[in-house]
């Protein structure tokens with residue numbers, strides 16, 4: 001239905017399982033025509049390689065360290081490098097590590113960033129930054145949930161965020 005409307009689907013299941021099961025899941029996602037899907041980089045080298053080995057597959061992005069966890073940038077970069085070595089197309093990381101990942105893994109390696117907050121909030125996200133900062137650092141995609149879903153006027157919230165990232 002979404003595809004029929006000309007839109008792309010991110011299947012955010014964060015797969016984390018034995019290599020054979022993850023491979024089968026990627027094949028199923030391919031049959032559904034999804035644009036991209038997520039796996040946990042902590043699933044390890046064999047799992048990541050199995051996911052990446054599927055032919056004509058959706059784009060795969062590996063979660064480095066969840067944005068709800070406190071960590072150091074070096075740990076995030078370590079997971080990003082592992083994912084890249086295994087043939088994964090990019091990573092999910094917080095906006096705070098974008099520059100470092102791009103520097104270490106190259107500009108073509110996708111960086112997708114949740115943990116986007118225009119103002120300080122008291123929720124579970126620990127490594128956050130604004131939409132403007134994420135785009136400026138080179139994020140390929142930004143993921144924004146509650147600041148839109150829980151806004152009094154979600155359409156207005158989207159308009160404001162879009163305005164903030166498209167002004168020069």
Ligand SMILES: O=C(O)c1cc(=O)[nH]c(=O)n1[C@@H]1O[C@H](COP(=O)(O)O)[C@@H](O)[C@H]1O
Pocket residue numbers: 012014038063065066067068092093114115116125143144145146147
């Ligand atoms: O893989 C993800 O999408 C993801 C990874 C991560 O490290 N942190 C993270 O928040 N996400 C997802 O991004 C979305 C962020 O939502 P909000 O925190 O409401 O903006 C949620 O759907 C999370 O599941």
